[in-house]
Amino acid sequence: MVAARYLPPWFSVAPMMEWTDNHYRTLARLISKHAWLYTEMLAAETIVFQKGNLDRFLAYTPEQHPIVLQIGGSNLENLAKATELANAYNYDEINFNCGCPSPRVAGHGCFGVRLMLDPKFVAEAMSVIAANSDVPVSVKCRIGVDNHDSYNELCDFIYKVSSQSPTRHFIIHSRKALLNGVSPADNRKIPPLKYEFYYALLRDFPDLRFTINGGINGVNEVNAARGEGAHGVMVGRAAYHNPWNTLGHVDTAVYGVPHTNLTRRQVLEKYQVYGDSELRKYGLKPTVRDVIRPVFGFFHSEPGNGLWKRKADAALLHCTTVKSFFEETLVAIPDSVLDATVGEAPSGSIDSFSKLSGLLPPPYSEREQEALYA
Ligand SMILES: Cc1cc2nc3c(=O)[nH]c(=O)nc-3n(C[C@H](O)[C@H](O)[C@H](O)COP(=O)(O)O)c2cc1C
Numbered sequence: 001m002v003a004a005r006y007l008p009p010w011f012s013v014a015p016m017m018e019w020t021d022n023h024y025r026t027l028a029r030l031i032s033k034h035a036w037l038y039t040e041m042l043a044a045e046t047i048v049f050q051k052g053n054l055d056r057f058l059a060y061t062p063e064q065h066p067i068v069l070q071i072g073g074s075n076l077e078n079l080a081k082a083t084e085l086a087n088a089y090n091y092d093e094i095n096f097n098c099g100c101p102s103p104r105v106a107g108h109g110c111f112g113v114r115l116m117l118d119p120k121f122v123a124e125a126m127s128v129i130a131a132n133s134d135v136p137v138s139v140k141c142r143i144g145v146d147n148h149d150s151y152n153e154l155c156d157f158i159y160k161v162s163s164q165s166p167t168r169h170f171i172i173h174s175r176k177a178l179l180n181g182v183s184p185a186d187n188r189k190i191p192p193l194k195y196e197f198y199y200a201l202l203r204d205f206p207d208l209r210f211t212i213n214g215g216i217n218g219v220n221e222v223n224a225a226r227g228e229g230a231h232g233v234m235v236g237r238a239a240y241h242n243p244w245n246t247l248g249h250v251d252t253a254v255y256g257v258p259h260t261n262l263t264r265r266q267v268l269e270k271y272q273v274y275g276d277s278e279l280r281k282y283g284l285k286p287t288v289r290d291v292i293r294p295v296f297g298f299f300h301s302e303p304g305n306g307l308w309k310r311k312a313d314a315a316l317l318h319c320t321t322v323k324s325f326f327e328e329t330l331v332a333i334p335d336s337v338l339d340a341t342v343g344e345a346p347s348g349s350i351d352s353f354s355k356l357s358g359l360l361p362p363p364y365s366e367r368e369q370e371a372l373y374a
Helices: 024-033 044-049 051-058 076-089 114-115 119-131 153-161 194-203 220-229 237-241 243-247 249-254 264-278 288-297 305-315 322-334 354-359 366-372
Strands: 009-013 038-045 069-073 093-098 137-142 169-173 209-213 230-237
Touching: 024 038, 024 243, 024 264, 024 288, 038 114, 044 051, 044 069, 044 076, 051 076, 069 076, 076 119, 076 288, 093 114, 093 119, 114 119, 114 137, 119 137, 119 153, 153 169, 153 194, 169 194, 169 366, 194 209, 194 354, 220 230, 220 249, 230 237, 237 243, 264 288, 264 322, 288 305, 288 322, 305 322
Parallel strands: 009 038, 009 230, 038 069, 069 093, 093 137, 137 169, 169 209, 209 230
Antiparallel strands: none
16 A cells, blocks of 8 residues: 555655665655655664664655655564664655675675565564554565576565565566675676566566566656556666656656756755755764765766766865855856756657567466475
């Protein structure tokens, strides 16, 4: 179930550690009013052990709704406590990370994508999370792990988690994870995308909600995926590296409502007010550099971008306010870029999803699933 006061999560920005922090989300929300925004993954232990310091990890501005908190962990007690503590912050959904292959995460016991090998535990964790939360819960996972990569094994995971817990929404990063020695970045490139697994899940679990993720770069692709039946589409790297062009068309092209009509200059003016009010809120943090980091993709492919970046590098060495940073650097960007609104969505059709129907794996057989993880 989705909080009724927001438009549905047809488009969401993926959870990305060290990227989708408060600063990025503030910028993203100035560009799209309706995209759903995910936090970075927060370990349950961080929430529990930083109990006296929670604002630093969990607080966000009300404009960021609809917003989903992603948590990670493998200790049921901590997951329960963390979810309960997070309740006070009114997130719109709690998402559980079952997709992260980072050795920092996956290597420490059963955490992140390794949890896909233990659907029974994930079902318990989701039950605990749901019992301690006031909002819907969801799971973000991959389509498999190492050689556990058959469609039936994926279905077994979905079947067990959904039948043994209140989870009704799954976000499917449509590639498997490789756990042995492959870096997290390579794990987002090397294993091939298999969107056909995602579309087969829609066919085989018609009562559940699935969001597709992985390698989707713009609203045309988002609409193409939705045109083939995807309930929702999650975009990660493109929304970070090129926020203006990726998020700027979401309100009109995906949600069919007018966009903010702000120019880039106006977005940055608002962002500067936010940024300067945030500086050094927690001791020395955040710094001007922390606040400016999400802006680095803001002029992606525009005239002046290279010069702006060079000026930005220099300005970050001495600017003590976001205002002075922008005053010093924005001279590199032509007024025609700064004063333009987002404009029309790019035209053209994408057929990456329409040819999948012939590639779908055979339907899931519930009879076979019990044996798989026995
Ligand atoms: C820098 C970075 C950090 C990430 N951190 C997380 C995370 O905290 N939790 C998570 O579930 N996925 C994380 N991901 C994976 C993304 O959520 C997403 O599944 C992946 O990037 C594929 O989507 P894309 O092709 O649109 O980028 C991260 C990805 C990147 C690039």
